[in-house]
Amino acid sequence: MLLTIEGLTKRYGTGDAALNGVDLAIPAGEVVGLIGPSGAGKSTLIRCINRLVEPTAGRVFLAGDEVTGRRDLRFMRRRMGMIFQEFALVERLTVMENVLSGRLGYVPYWRSLLRRYPAADVQRAFATLDRVGLLDHVDKRADALSGGQRQRVGIARALLQQPDILLVDEPTASLDPKTSRQIMRLICEVCAERSLAAVVNMHDVALAQMFLSRIVGLRQGRVVYDGPSNGLTPEVLTVIYGEEDWTRSAQRDDDVADEDVHGARPHGREPLAAVG
Amino acid sequence: MPVTRAHDGLPEWRRSTPRQALLRWFGWLLLVALFVFCWRVMTQDTIWAYFWDAPNQAADIAARMMPPRWSYIDALWRAMWDTLAIATLGTVLGIVLATPVAFLAARNTRPSAALVRPVALVVIVASRSINSLIWALLLVTVLGPGVLAGIVAIALRSIGFIGKLLYEAIEEIDKKQVEAIQATGATSLQVVDYAVVPQVMPAFAGISVFRWDINIRESSVVGLVGAGGIGLNLEASLNTLAWSQVSLILLVILATVLVSEWVSAKVRAAII
Amino acid sequence: MSTLASYPTRWRRPPFIASAYWRWAIYGGALVYLVLAVGSVEVNWARLAEGLQRGGRLFAGFLTPDFVSRWSDIVIGMQESLTMTVTSTVAGILVSVPIGVGAARNLTPLPVYLACRAVIALSRTFQEVIIAILFVAMVGFGPLAGFLTLTFGTIDFLAKLLAEDIEDIDKGQVEAIRSTGGSWLQLLDYAVTPQVMPRLIGLSLYRLDINFRESAVVGIVGAGGIGATLNTALDRYEYDSAAAVLLLIILIVMAAEYGSGLIRARLQ
Numbered sequence: 001m002l003l004t005i006e007g008l009t010k011r012y013g014t015g016d017a018a019l020n021g022v023d024l025a026i027p028a029g030e031v032v033g034l035i036g037p038s039g040a041g042k043s044t045l046i047r048c049i050n051r052l053v054e055p056t057a058g059r060v061f062l063a064g065d066e067v068t069g070r071r072d073l074r075f076m077r078r079r080m081g082m083i084f085q086e087f088a089l090v091e092r093l094t095v096m097e098n099v100l101s102g103r104l105g106y107v108p109y110w111r112s113l114l115r116r117y118p119a120a121d122v123q124r125a126f127a128t129l130d131r132v133g134l135l136d137h138v139d140k141r142a143d144a145l146s147g148g149q150r151q152r153v154g155i156a157r158a159l160l161q162q163p164d165i166l167l168v169d170e171p172t173a174s175l176d177p178k179t180s181r182q183i184m185r186l187i188c189e190v191c192a193e194r195s196l197a198a199v200v201n202m203h204d205v206a207l208a209q210m211f212l213s214r215i216v217g218l219r220q221g222r223v224v225y226d227g228p229s230n231g232l233t234p235e236v237l238t239v240i241y242g243e244e245d246w247t248r249s250a251q252r253d254d255d256v257a258d259e260d261v262h263g264a265r266p267h268g269r270e271p272l273a274a275v276g
Numbered sequence: 277m278p279v280t281r282a283h284d285g286l287p288e289w290r291r292s293t294p295r296q297a298l299l300r301w302f303g304w305l306l307l308v309a310l311f312v313f314c315w316r317v318m319t320q321d322t323i324w325a326y327f328w329d330a331p332n333q334a335a336d337i338a339a340r341m342m343p344p345r346w347s348y349i350d351a352l353w354r355a356m357w358d359t360l361a362i363a364t365l366g367t368v369l370g371i372v373l374a375t376p377v378a379f380l381a382a383r384n385t386r387p388s389a390a391l392v393r394p395v396a397l398v399v400i401v402a403s404r405s406i407n408s409l410i411w412a413l414l415l416v417t418v419l420g421p422g423v424l425a426g427i428v429a430i431a432l433r434s435i436g437f438i439g440k441l442l443y444e445a446i447e448e449i450d451k452k453q454v455e456a457i458q459a460t461g462a463t464s465l466q467v468v469d470y471a472v473v474p475q476v477m478p479a480f481a482g483i484s485v486f487r488w489d490i491n492i493r494e495s496s497v498v499g500l501v502g503a504g505g506i507g508l509n510l511e512a513s514l515n516t517l518a519w520s521q522v523s524l525i526l527l528v529i530l531a532t533v534l535v536s537e538w539v540s541a542k543v544r545a546a547i548i
Numbered sequence: 549m550s551t552l553a554s555y556p557t558r559w560r561r562p563p564f565i566a567s568a569y570w571r572w573a574i575y576g577g578a579l580v581y582l583v584l585a586v587g588s589v590e591v592n593w594a595r596l597a598e599g600l601q602r603g604g605r606l607f608a609g610f611l612t613p614d615f616v617s618r619w620s621d622i623v624i625g626m627q628e629s630l631t632m633t634v635t636s637t638v639a640g641i642l643v644s645v646p647i648g649v650g651a652a653r654n655l656t657p658l659p660v661y662l663a664c665r666a667v668i669a670l671s672r673t674f675q676e677v678i679i680a681i682l683f684v685a686m687v688g689f690g691p692l693a694g695f696l697t698l699t700f701g702t703i704d705f706l707a708k709l710l711a712e713d714i715e716d717i718d719k720g721q722v723e724a725i726r727s728t729g730g731s732w733l734q735l736l737d738y739a740v741t742p743q744v745m746p747r748l749i750g751l752s753l754y755r756l757d758i759n760f761r762e763s764a765v766v767g768i769v770g771a772g773g774i775g776a777t778l779n780t781a782l783d784r785y786e787y788d789s790a791a792a793v794l795l796l797i798i799l800i801v802m803a804a805e806y807g808s809g810l811i812r813a814r815l816q
């Protein structure tokens with residue numbers, strides 16, 4: 001198993017348990033969708049894996065190496081690329097600097113300070129930007145790009161880490177439906193090309209079903225479903241999200257889905273408390 | 277309740293209850309009493325004859341000021357250069373000293389909450405509480421009169437100003453960008469370099485230029501206590517009651533202030 | 549899709565100033581100026597060496613401040629500073645409010661606006677110490693000159709910020725009161741005051757704080773206050789008494805900031 005999570009628990013200062021003994025195993029090259037209502041702990045789970053949020057209990061292993069409880073976190077984090085909901089680019093840096101920041105876990109400080117990255121890193125950055133279709137925007141500032149372009153930069157940054165796994169936190173929450181699909185397609189393609197594993201946190205069930213074969217359902221910090229995406233029956237959705245007329249959205253075809261699914265989920269984003 | 281029954285039984289509306297109104301009047305009374313008391317204490321030794329004579333004095337001084345002694349301008353070029361140097365070098369030194377203080381004081385970049393942050397905050401408060409001219413007074417007795425004392429005085433006063441505004445700017449940065457850089461495996465120095473610095477850069481530039489503009493005004497008077505610049509000439513002219521030179525100096529200061537204000541407005545517009 | 553080797557191996561961040569000509573002119577000019585400016589600073593090294601020792605004594609003074617030997621001077625200075633601060637802030641507010649209202653373009657006709665703006669511009673041109681010198685020359689030494697200086701300085705600060713605040717108020721509320729047929733004074737009372745009052749109180753408290761700090765300065769040129777005490781102490785090289793005065797100033801400023809912070813928090 002590439003990523004193994006055992007009994008992961010996160011309790012915030014207020015005493016609320018955001019995660020309650022989560023077990024999960026992901027083999028190399030598999031892309032897993034993570035769904036669940038707002039406040040179910042999706043974002044917290046992803047952030048506990050690379051310890052942006054420090055878990056209260058439980059263990060995380062990446063390819064056999066334990067992530068939790070070690071001091072040289074830098075060497076584990078650089079093996080996990082992260083893609084964010086609102087892109088989280090450093091707005092005032094150029095596209096290239098944002099992409100190269102994916103190498104920060106590898107290069108010594110003086111190189112990052114002087115922007116003198118090793119030739120191989122620069123080459124790979126150009127190649128990655130070409131792959132995500134932004135080769136013409138290298139020297140633009142990140143805040144000059146559109147939402148979809150920014151998320152492509154975010155993907156390129158994560159890929160430049162040459163990670164074993166991608167942690168993707170609601171990659172499409174700030175995008176329109178068309179761009180959302182393009183971004184999801186891109187994420188799935190690059191994962192397939194590099195046989196990368198990924199955990200993709202999704203609020204949009206239809207989109208998750210469309211692109212991902214394995215789905216994990218989270219409710220109140222516990223895993224309540226782990227199986228193929230075509231097993232998301234109305235009964236299963238009721239277990240994950242609660243009572244609602246699921247038949248309409250469950251039987252939808254690809255193009256009319258958005259409205260129903262949007263109507264079904266309570267909120268577009270995780271509340272801040274869950275993000276920490 | 278604001279609505280009460282008047283004598284004739286009709287409801288009457290007032291903005292506040294009698295109790296609130298009474299309290300408010302009492303507050304005002306207290307303020308007036310404080311003012312009168314302070315005024316009496318302050319003016320107990322005032323010689324009012326001088327005060328009533330002020331219009332004559334003002335007219336007299338104005339008459340002596342006109343026309344300014346234009347030929348004196350040749351003595352002022354060097355003083356102007358020094359004044360500008362005090363303001364600019366003082367600002368540069370202030371920035372160099374204030375930046376680390378700001379990073380140590382900001383809640384999201386400080387290394388230690390218990391020890392380092394309080395020290396940084398005390399440095400900022402102490403620097404802010406004491407005016408440049410008082411810093412200059414101190415430094416002239418320590419370093420001796422001259423431009424150097426002026427530069428250090430301006431720098432010491434600027435630490436508090438720049439440090440306070442900068443650490444507030446650092447505390448207001450977007451956390452998500454910081455998180456994203458942390459997630460790449462960056463060290464904390466790299467996080468500062470890639471996520472914090474780019475975000476505070478515009479604020480930093482704006483604050484620095486703003487302080488430089490203020491420092492131009494301040495450096496024109498530190499000479500009054502011997503710390504170099506055009507203030508020295510002002511002091512000398514006042515001591516000899518050479519009001520026609522004083523008026524020229526004031527005109528020169530006015531011109532400098534206007535130019536520096538124009539420059540700083542331009543630079544700020546270019547940054548934002 | 550090209551191979552990895554076909555991509556460039558170098559990347560340089562685009563320079564902040566795009567034109568190479570201007571870049572060199574600006575950076576080079578700044579560098580030349582800095583070198584010349586540093587070079588023009590005359591340093592008397594012998595005096596500086598002596599200064600280090602004096603600096604040490606001053607620092608020691610901060611560790612063992614002497615409040616006792618100059619206590620009566622300190623009391624008089626503080627009394628003058630504090631009374632000057634209170635009276636000048638109150639008087640400053642009384643003068644600034646009408647000028648501030650007059651300098652708000654959305655309330656006043658153009659001639660009044662220009663006149664009020666001219667007063668503000670006049671009061672912000674010169675450093676307060678220069679104003680203090682002129683007032684001392686007119687009304688003689690003592691706290692009255694300091695009072696006049698600080699009142700004058702308050703106008704610049706308070707009237708300017710008040711005018712900007714009034715220009716920023718919500719137009720809808722003004723129109724609502726205008727449409728009821730309210731007069732200009734009623735408009736001021738019902739539409740403007742409620743919107744700017746919290747800010748005005750906050751600014752006044754802040755100015756109280758600034759006036760206290762400035763009151764320590766005007767004494768240097770004879771306009772009364774704690775600055776005169778400090779000046780005397782330093783003239784006599786009594787560093788421990790000077791340190792006592794400075795510590796008192798810092799303490800009072802801190803207390804004032806803390807207190808006004810509390811009041812402002814309650815108002816919001």
